[in-house]
Amino acid sequence: MAEEVGEEYFDDLVSRSFFQQSSSVQSFFTMHDLINDLAKFVSGKFCVRLEDSDSLNTAIKTRHLSFMKKTDCHAYEKFDDLKYLHTFLPLSLLPIWAGKFRMLDLHHLLHTLQYVRVLNLSRYDIRELPDSISNLIHLRYLDMSYTLIQKLPDSVCILYNLQTLLLSWCLALSELPTDLGKLINLRHLDIRGTKLEKMPPKMGELKDLQTLSDFVLDKDHGDDITELKEFQHLHGTLRIAGLQNIVHAEDALKSNMREKEHLNELILQWGCNSNDSEKDRQVLNNLQPHTNLKELTICSYGSTSFSRWLVHCSSNLVCLRLKRCENILLLPPLGQLPLLKELEIDGLNGVVSIDNEFYADDTCAIKPSFQCLQMLKIKNMLEWEKWSYEGGGFPNLRELRLLKCPKLTGILTLDYFPRLNMLKLCGAGLESVTNISQELILTDLTEIYIDECKKLRSLPEQMQALLPSLQSMSIENCPEMHSFFEGGLPSKLKSVSIRSCKKLIANRVQWSLPRLTSLRHLTVSFEECEAVDSFPEEGLLPFSLTSLWISSLLNLRTIEGELTHLTSLQELTIQMCPELQCLPDEGLQTSLSHLQISECPLLK
The missing domain is CATH 3.40.50 (Rossmann fold)
Structure with missing residues (x-):
C-alpha cells in the first residue's frame, strides 16, 4: 500500500537525521535549519512556504503552498495566479484556532484552485461548503476538521479521486451525504467528535478504507453492522457505537472482526437504553477481535458477564477500559493478560467484591498476575465493598487510582504494590493505608494524593523509612486523619498540601516540618477546623x-x-x-x- 511505502521512506529519512523526533511531543518531528535551507533550495519555486511577514510572491511553477495563519484570511484574489496549485496548506502553531472565511472568499478560492490535490480548511469558521467543491476533480485530500460545518453537500460524492476526508471534531456535523459510498477510492475517513447518529447506506462499497474512526448504528439500521465485513484493511482505531440497536446477534458475527488483523484499538459502545442482557452477551461474543488488538474499550455493555475471549483470546492487549457496564457481577481473570499495561474499571456498579478470580481462574497458570500492569484506575464503583489481594499482586504497578468508591472499606495494603510511583485515593471508604512487612521500602513512590476519604484514619507508620523518595503529598477533606505517627514525614518531600483535615491540622506541631530541608511548597487550609x-x-x-x-x-x-x-x-x-x-x-x-x-x- 502507498501509505506503507510512505512510512518506509519517512522512517528512512528519520534514520538519516533528515527529520528529528520532537523531545516534547512524540508524534511531532522537526528539521534542522541547515536541512530546511537545503530542502527549500532544492525545491526552488515548486514549493513555497509563507511566514507571517512574507508577501505572496510566487511563480507560475509553484505547485505546493503553505502559510502560517494567525489573522482572518481574506483577499484571496492574491491567489489568482496560482490556478495550477496542487497543495493549499494553511498551518497554525496553536491547537485551537478559528480564522474567518467569508462565503464569497470560499467560492473564489474553490474556483481558482481547480487543479488542487490537497486542500486544508481545518480550524476555519466555515459553516457551509459550496456545491462548487465538485469542480475539484483532482482532489485527493480534504481536511475540514474543527470547523462548524453541519453537513456536506451531495456534490462531494462525485470527487471520485478523493482518498482522505477528515471531519474530526466538527461538533455540528449531524449527517454524511447519502451517496458517500460512491467515493470508491476513499482510504481514510475520520469522523471523531461529530454528532453523527447513523452511517450512510452502502458504506461497504468503500472497500479500500484503511482508517474509519467511527461506525454508528441507529435504531432502524442495526443490521448495517454487516457492512464492516468489507473493510479488510482497517488500521488504527475503530469505534462501533449503538450496538444495542442490533436486532439479530448473528449480524455482529458477519462483521468479521476476527479477520481485521491491522486494527490497533477497538471501542465497543452500547447505549444507555440497552435492556436485553442475553442479546448483548451474544453480540459481544460475535465481535471477538483479532488477537493483534492492542487497546480495547467496552462501554455500557448490558450483560452480567464478559465474553471468554476477553482473557483467553486477547494475549496482545496493552490497554483495557471497562466503562459503565452496570450489570457485571464478577470481573474476569484479567491478571492473566500477559502484556496488559493499563487497566481502567469505571462504573461497574454490580461488582461488590474483587476476589481471587480477578487474578486467575482454574484454567490460567500465569504467575505472578498482572506482571506487566503499570496503571490501574478503578472509579465510580458505588457498590464495591471488598478487595482481596490473596490471589495475586501487582509487581510492576506504577500508578494506582481509586476514585469514588464510597463503600470500599478496610485497609489498603501497600505490600502488594512494591514499585508504586503514584497513589491517588478520592472518595473511598478506606480506613487505613498501611504495610504488613516492616522490611518493605517503597523506593519508587514519589506522589500521594488523598481527598474525600472521610473514614481514613492513618497512613503507614514509619513513613520516613518506608517512603524515602516521596516528594509530593496532598491530603484533603479527611476529617478522621489524626497524625503521621512517630518519625514524621519523609525527608525528601518538596510539596505538602493539607486541607480541611481537622484532627491532622490540630496536631500540626507534630509534623516536624523544620526537619524537611527539601520542602519548597506548603499549603494549609483550615476549613472545618477549630x-x-x-x-x-x-x-x-x-x-x-x-x-x-x-x-x-x-x-x-x-x-x-x-x-x-x-x-x-x-x-x-x-x-x-x-x-x-x-x-x-x-x-x-x-x-x-x-x-x-x-x-x-x-x-x-
Missing part, C-alpha cells in the same frame, strides 16, 4: 520554603513574625481570613516576589 488565633507558631515552618499558601483561618488577627525568618520565601498567598488586621511588624522578607491577599476585608 478556631486558630495565631499562625504560624514558632518553629513550625522550615526555612527552605519558597511558596506558602494559607486559607480559612476565621479567627486569625495577626500573622506571626515567624514569617520573617523564611529567607527563601518567594510566593505568599493568604485567603479567607476575615479577622486578619495586620501583617508582621518586622515586615516581609525581601526575597518575596509574589504576594496575593484576598477575602481579608480588615487588612490595611
Whole structure:
C-alpha cells in the first residue's frame, strides 16, 4: 500500500537525521535549519512556504503552498495566479484556532484552485461548503476538521479521486451525504467528535478504507453492522457505537472482526437504553477481535458477564477500559493478560467484591498476575465493598487510582504494590493505608494524593523509612486523619498540601516540618477546623520554603513574625481570613516576589 511505502521512506529519512523526533511531543518531528535551507533550495519555486511577514510572491511553477495563519484570511484574489496549485496548506502553531472565511472568499478560492490535490480548511469558521467543491476533480485530500460545518453537500460524492476526508471534531456535523459510498477510492475517513447518529447506506462499497474512526448504528439500521465485513484493511482505531440497536446477534458475527488483523484499538459502545442482557452477551461474543488488538474499550455493555475471549483470546492487549457496564457481577481473570499495561474499571456498579478470580481462574497458570500492569484506575464503583489481594499482586504497578468508591472499606495494603510511583485515593471508604512487612521500602513512590476519604484514619507508620523518595503529598477533606505517627514525614518531600483535615491540622506541631530541608511548597487550609488565633507558631515552618499558601483561618488577627525568618520565601498567598488586621511588624522578607491577599476585608 502507498501509505506503507510512505512510512518506509519517512522512517528512512528519520534514520538519516533528515527529520528529528520532537523531545516534547512524540508524534511531532522537526528539521534542522541547515536541512530546511537545503530542502527549500532544492525545491526552488515548486514549493513555497509563507511566514507571517512574507508577501505572496510566487511563480507560475509553484505547485505546493503553505502559510502560517494567525489573522482572518481574506483577499484571496492574491491567489489568482496560482490556478495550477496542487497543495493549499494553511498551518497554525496553536491547537485551537478559528480564522474567518467569508462565503464569497470560499467560492473564489474553490474556483481558482481547480487543479488542487490537497486542500486544508481545518480550524476555519466555515459553516457551509459550496456545491462548487465538485469542480475539484483532482482532489485527493480534504481536511475540514474543527470547523462548524453541519453537513456536506451531495456534490462531494462525485470527487471520485478523493482518498482522505477528515471531519474530526466538527461538533455540528449531524449527517454524511447519502451517496458517500460512491467515493470508491476513499482510504481514510475520520469522523471523531461529530454528532453523527447513523452511517450512510452502502458504506461497504468503500472497500479500500484503511482508517474509519467511527461506525454508528441507529435504531432502524442495526443490521448495517454487516457492512464492516468489507473493510479488510482497517488500521488504527475503530469505534462501533449503538450496538444495542442490533436486532439479530448473528449480524455482529458477519462483521468479521476476527479477520481485521491491522486494527490497533477497538471501542465497543452500547447505549444507555440497552435492556436485553442475553442479546448483548451474544453480540459481544460475535465481535471477538483479532488477537493483534492492542487497546480495547467496552462501554455500557448490558450483560452480567464478559465474553471468554476477553482473557483467553486477547494475549496482545496493552490497554483495557471497562466503562459503565452496570450489570457485571464478577470481573474476569484479567491478571492473566500477559502484556496488559493499563487497566481502567469505571462504573461497574454490580461488582461488590474483587476476589481471587480477578487474578486467575482454574484454567490460567500465569504467575505472578498482572506482571506487566503499570496503571490501574478503578472509579465510580458505588457498590464495591471488598478487595482481596490473596490471589495475586501487582509487581510492576506504577500508578494506582481509586476514585469514588464510597463503600470500599478496610485497609489498603501497600505490600502488594512494591514499585508504586503514584497513589491517588478520592472518595473511598478506606480506613487505613498501611504495610504488613516492616522490611518493605517503597523506593519508587514519589506522589500521594488523598481527598474525600472521610473514614481514613492513618497512613503507614514509619513513613520516613518506608517512603524515602516521596516528594509530593496532598491530603484533603479527611476529617478522621489524626497524625503521621512517630518519625514524621519523609525527608525528601518538596510539596505538602493539607486541607480541611481537622484532627491532622490540630496536631500540626507534630509534623516536624523544620526537619524537611527539601520542602519548597506548603499549603494549609483550615476549613472545618477549630478556631486558630495565631499562625504560624514558632518553629513550625522550615526555612527552605519558597511558596506558602494559607486559607480559612476565621479567627486569625495577626500573622506571626515567624514569617520573617523564611529567607527563601518567594510566593505568599493568604485567603479567607476575615479577622486578619495586620501583617508582621518586622515586615516581609525581601526575597518575596509574589504576594496575593484576598477575602481579608480588615487588612490595611
